[in-house]
Amino acid sequence: MRPILERVGRGEVLLADGAMGTLLMARGLKAGECPEALNLDRPDVVASVSADYAAAGADIVLTNTFGGSPLKLALYGLEERTEAVNAAAVAAARRGAGDGVYVAASCGPTGRMLQPYGDTPPEAVAAAFARQLAALAAAGVDLIVVETMTDLAEAVLAVAAARAAAPGVPVAATMTFDVTPNGFFTIMGVDIPRAARELAAAGAHILGANCGVGVEPMVAAAAELRRATDRPLLVQANAGLPELRDGAPVWPETPDVYAGRAAALPALGVGIIGGCCGTTPAHIAALRRMLDARR
């Protein structure tokens, strides 16, 4: 397969997959269980999620390693199995997605608050990312996606760890921005120009936004990202904000609504579009139809 950066650099729009956690829950992951433990215990289930997204038309599937750093795995007593958990995730994604689909390593926050605001020294976070990313790189991935970051210092540590662990693999970095009266900011107070500047300086090839908001605000965020950087963009929005109907959360943006609104993204130079919380293979299939119709 041609490298992702080459295709995106030529103006092609690649389709990433949608939510992982909610599908795993629907397929047997219980509340309170470690989602990443399924990579070892039920790799068939993890592979089935990637298979469904590939069947829906995704060009890229993300591994089930969002919480795969040893700092996060330690909450479940799985710290010592960091290498096995991450390697098994890559194998499951690769097997599920099949040939012709890129496998991207997901790398989420450690869940720790860095000094001086919290108690975790940056060295501990850097070491945790280095260990996770070394395992992912050794398993062989086509892209690394540092995602859902709110603390720029943590995001920069993850990007640097990714570049060091896998010098030949492109790195995308996305942060979660909230809509405020003064514009887009992460909860840690990072705005889009600063995120774009520092993540690019840390070595990220692709920049973007994910989670937190539905597609509409995400289009505005992508426009601001476009003004802040000339690098390719990656956008993975939620299917809106969950509403409660009869006690169960319902995500308001249906596949067609989601894809309809996301149709504004390619013109902004977004080279990879996918979904975050609340999106399903049906959303990805709708995005596939939208992207194919543009050709």
Next chain:
Amino acid sequence: MEMLARLAEMLQRGEDQEVLRLTREAVAQGLPAARILNDGLIAGMNVVGERFKCHDIFLPDVLLAARAMYAGMEELKPLLIRDGVPARGRVVLGTVQGDLHDIGKNLVAIMLRGAGYEVVDLGHNVAPAAFVDAAERADARVIGLSALLTTTMPVMRQVVEQVRARGLAGRVRVIVGGAPVSADFAREIGADDYGYDGASAVDKVAALMAAR
């Protein structure tokens, strides 16, 4: 008063050493501990909570302000006890089982402590029974539940059910909060109230305590 305004100002800036120094100075000048707490520390933290709500400041500012507030409160605690200032009651707080997100819950703990409540923080991934056990043990009047994941919200209902099953309904009130949680959801699961954010949680907890 000048000094307490300055104390509030330093707290807002997260200057913990300065807050500690000014708190000691206010005590040395003979100001009542309750007044230093209310017009200095709590007044400052209220502004911080309000500005955070408006997205005027962000989480790092709140965390630094909280650290400064705790520095001052540690100094005042023995004096408040000596003066016989009644504690405002205990709240058991935690993020429900299956959920590891504790930023929102920590903010609520900061605001409640700032308002003078004693908070028993159980952390994250807390089992329903653990909330009720802790409330009984600590003789807490309120249990506060947090969830960020839509998938863990049903655990909140289990806590409400356990409070009832143990015959504590009415004695122990349950308040819920978190990004996907709403007042409608709170009503539906039989919780006593819903807090939109840290600042409103303080108001709601005060109302629940008073409603006895």
